[in-house]
Amino acid sequence: MIYKKIDKVGKVIVDTMMLGLLWAIIALPISSFSLVSLDTSESDVLSEQDVRTIEELNYIKEDETKSMREMERDLTDDIIVIARP
Amino acid sequence: MISRTLVRLIDQAVVPAILLLCTRLASVIIVSYILGAKFIFSTKGFVFHNPDNYIAVNSFSTLAMVVVLGLGLTYILAKALYFHDTHISPKLTTKLFRHKMATLIQSSFELYSQGVIWLVYLYLVTIVAVILGIFGVIYDWITIVSGSFCAITTLLLILDIEHELDEIDSGYVEEIAPLNNNLEKEDNDL
Numbered sequence: 001m002i003y004k005k006i007d008k009v010g011k012v013i014v015d016t017m018m019l020g021l022l023w024a025i026i027a028l029p030i031s032s033f034s035l036v037s038l039d040t041s042e043s044d045v046l047s048e049q050d051v052r053t054i055e056e057l058n059y060i061k062e063d064e065t066k067s068m069r070e071m072e073r074d075l076t077d078d079i080i081v082i083a084r085p
Numbered sequence: 086m087i088s089r090t091l092v093r094l095i096d097q098a099v100v101p102a103i104l105l106l107c108t109r110l111a112s113v114i115i116v117s118y119i120l121g122a123k124f125i126f127s128t129k130g131f132v133f134h135n136p137d138n139y140i141a142v143n144s145f146s147t148l149a150m151v152v153v154l155g156l157g158l159t160y161i162l163a164k165a166l167y168f169h170d171t172h173i174s175p176k177l178t179t180k181l182f183r184h185k186m187a188t189l190i191q192s193s194f195e196l197y198s199q200g201v202i203w204l205v206y207l208y209l210v211t212i213v214a215v216i217l218g219i220f221g222v223i224y225d226w227i228t229i230v231s232g233s234f235c236a237i238t239t240l241l242l243i244l245d246i247e248h249e250l251d252e253i254d255s256g257y258v259e260e261i262a263p264l265n266n267n268l269e270k271e272d273n274d275l
Contacts, residue, residue: 018091026202029105029150030209031219035130036113036146038139070227 097202101157105150105206110197112149116142144223147214151231154207158238164189165196165245171252173259193249200242211235261267 113131117124122129122138133139151159167173168189169183181187218228 015088015091018088018095022091022098023093023094025102026205026209029109029206030213032106033147033213035109036139036143037129037132038136039125039132039134055196082114 090198092200093198097198101154101203101206104153104157105210106249108149109146109151112146113142113236116145116149141153141264144227146228147210147223148227150210151207151214151219151227151234154203155234158200158203158207158234161196162238162241162245165189165200166248167236169193169245169249171249194210197246204238204242207231207235207238209214209249 093206116122117131117138120138120141121141122133122135124133124138124142126132131142132141167177168191170190170192173190177189211228211234214223214228214231217223218225
């Protein structure tokens with residue numbers, strides 16, 4: 001009786017391994033898509049630093065749309081926040 | 086006892102896998118040479134500096150893979166539709182035997198295992214093409230061509246399976262149904 005159970009378990013293990021092998025064979029040509037890549041070191045792709053700089057520039061641009069009094073008030077608020085312990 | 090279907094599928098998956106891999110490598114080199122695209126072959130694979138060249142090479146090598154899969158599937162579908170052992174005409178069978186091409190006549194198990202593997206490859210390539218198309222790394226029309234191939238080949242394979250099922254049904258009606266009728270008659274007589 002126990003031999004039959006072991007036989008069944010063994011069959012399931014072998015079938016799973018066979019399925020894994022089949023998937024590995026099928027995935028092999030699909031993985032070849034990653035063989036071709038683009039060199040991004042000198043391209044137009046932005047780094048994190050570039051993105052941060054652009055965001056800072058946008059912030060300044062937004063400030064330029066405000067009146068002088070509003071900008072002064074914002075700066076005073078920022079100084080107060082920084083000065084707080 | 087190992088599953089016969091799984092062994093058969095693994096057996097059938099090896100040849101198209103090698104063929105597709107070779108097609109991808111060869112097409113990248115050939116298309117780069119034709120377009121005059123410069124690339125570096127490093128541990129990352131083929132690295133291109135020009136984005137336009139990268140997109141063109143990626144697109145045409147994907148197209149080459151789709152064409153190879155299309156040709157393979159056409160051959161399998163031709164065998165399934167015309168040389169299937171369940172519905173090949175006697176005249177064509179004689180012709181094939183006369184020209185020593187009897188290997189073209191195959192059973193449903195052989196044909197459908199081949200068809201399923203090649204179709205799975207085509208579906209996977211199409212899925213990858215769709216993803217690459219979304220990211221703008223290949224031309225959109227490549228995705229459309231790949232999807233169309235997928236739809237047509239799936240439809241033809243389904244048609245053959247339906248034809249096969251009809252043959253089985255008609256075989257049942259011709260062979261089993263008269264026997265059942267005879268048995269019913271004998272029961273009624275008794």
